[in-house]
Amino acid sequence: LTDLLRVIFLSKPETIFTSEREIKFSELVRFNSIEAARESIVNNEIESVVRRSHHDQFFWMEKRFGMLLREGLDIWPDFIELCERRNLLTHTGGVVSDQYLQNCADYGRNSVFKVGEKLNVDLDYLVKSIGIITEIGCKLIHTMWRKFAPDQRSDADSHLNGFGMDLIAAKEFDTAIKILEFGVNQKQHSSDLCRRMMVVNLANALKLGGNLDRCNRVLSKHDWSATSYQFQICVAAVRDNFEEVCRFLKMGEDVTGITPSNFRDWPVFLEARKQQMVQEAFETVFGEELFRSEAEPSKD
Known part of the structure; x- marks a missing residue:
């Protein structure tokens, strides 16, 4: 997230250097150059964002960049639970608190656990968590990329398709399906060729993941x-x-x-x-x- 925000702020300085932003003269004279002052402002802004909870980070980005980052993001409740469980493991040794239950419920994830019970991370949960972080990270990066660098849409499409192929090769079929569906459903693509490549790879991920009916439906929507x-x-x-x-x-x-x-x-x-x-x-x-x-x- 730090790297992503830095790229956005440096490539689109208007997202941070607004007319309302002020810097005191006493602070400005500490810097050797305007560039050093700019770097300091960027660092401070990023630090203020990453100190927030993960759901607050998303709210901040939606407001600052004028985007609906959680719209259609079905995995959002699972992401929230993952973040809250991480907090429990870090601060309470995994013992369930009222805050964990309330935060999960607020974002659509009602928990079956009770206060005082202890959570852990088994292999299945770990594997699922990796998929969650992969999906939400990839979608966030590509949403920002397409918004702030529309002239790079060809590179973005190619990278998204290639990432889906890498996931298939690694037999991460569920995550590949979500990433390639995200790619296919973009409102604009660099070319019909690239979109069709994503369609074929999506169909392949569905087939290899055991969903042959959906695979055939995806292919049948197009004249090949x-x-x-x-x-x-x-x-x-x-x-x-x-x-x-x-x-x-x-x-x-x-x-x-x-x-x-x-x-x-x-x-x-x-x-x-x-x-x-x-x-x-x-x-x-x-x-x-x-x-x-x-x-x-x-x-x-």
């Missing part, structure tokens, strides 16, 4: 017949249409744009790579085995 062969082979792979995957592979790299490393690395081909017919088609087209030894060089 007029898209490039690169898109069509990816959609065929998500739909587990391995015969189609082989047919596209045999068209060759120059036609499909799919390189050996693409096929080996992209999460969209995860299930296809397991199929014997696909492995044979790959070897026929590229003249090398799909699963090569580490010592074997790539022909890319």
Whole structure:
């Protein structure tokens, strides 16, 4: 949060240096330059924000930047509970207090625990917490990025899609779904190409996460017949249409744009790579085995 606010304040100084902001002359003369004074003001503002509770930080950002950061953020109650549990573990050894119960209830998370009971963090809770922080952090950063640097929307879209792919590769399917849904549902994208990439990766995350019906619904909302062969082979792979995957592979790299490393690395081909017919088609087209030894060089 400190890094994010610093980037915003330095790139958009009007968000902090308003006409109402004053600095005493006695304070100003302590600095060697205007830049040093500016840096001090930025540091003090950031420090005042990070000292607040996490929900107050969000309220402050919404007011200062004129944004609805919690709108549609379904994970907000879970985030609040996580922050409140952290406070308990830090200050009371995990013993439930009235403040914990009240703060959770105020933000839509009614607790089953009672005052005096002790909370802990087991592996399931830890894993869920990592997902919560990943989701809320990513969404906050990208919301700010898109607002304050609209000229960088292409980079933002590419990063968001790439992050979703990384999560899929790490088998963090639930978090990948939330991040890619967030990306697909943006009001504006740098291009239809990038949006469709997010759609395909979202469908793949849904399939690998066990929700085949939603996967098919996401894909069916779009016409893929007029898209490039690169898109069509990816959609065929998500739909587990391995015969189609082989047919596209045999068209060759120059036609499909799919390189050996693409096929080996992209999460969209995860299930296809397991199929014997696909492995044979790959070897026929590229003249090398799909699963090569580490010592074997790539022909890319």
